[in-house]
Amino acid sequence: MAGATSDLFSARLLQRKVELMRRYSIPDSVLPGSISLSHLRCGKPSCRCANRPEVRHPVWTYTFMVDGKKHTQHIAKEMLEEVKARVIAGRELLDAVREVLSINAQLMVLTRKQQIQHRRSKR
Numbered sequence: 228m229a230g231a232t233s234d235l236f237s238a239r240l241l242q243r244k245v246e247l248m249r250r251y252s253i254p255d256s257v258l259p260g261s262i263s264l265s266h267l268r269c270g271k272p273s274c275r276c277a278n279r280p281e282v283r284h285p286v287w288t289y290t291f292m293v294d295g296k297k298h299t300q301h302i303a304k305e306m307l308e309e310v311k312a313r314v315i316a317g318r319e320l321l322d323a324v325r326e327v328l329s330i331n332a333q334l335m336v337l338t339r340k341q342q343i344q345h346r347r348s349k350r
């Protein structure tokens with residue numbers, strides 16, 4: 228039944244995503260988190276990496292947070308460029324949203340100051 232449960236969970240997530248995307252014009256497929264590269268031994272006794280410390284396999288890992296919990300996912304080589312691009316787009320979107328909110332706050336303060344100065348100069 229795990230499949231049916233996760234299908235329902237996926238359907239709920241997708242519904243919520245579409246709702247938020249419609250309301251805030253969020254581009255599709257952007258990802259949170261980051262990608263990191265490490266060099267590891269594969270564990271196969273017959274592999275060159277087993278007894279040569281200078282031989283390691285590059286491993287790309289995608290890390291993201293959901294509800295304060297950290298998740299990691301190995302990225303296959305053929306998916307790397309796509310995931311990278313989606314993570315960069317996600318970071319740019321978050322930066323843009325933060326910047327807009329910050330500009331809104333600064334404009335609100337400036338507008339209020341101008342209103343006060345305008346009132347004073349009229350007296």
Ligand SMILES: [Zn+2]
Nearest residue numbers: 268269274276
């Ligand atoms: Zn190996």
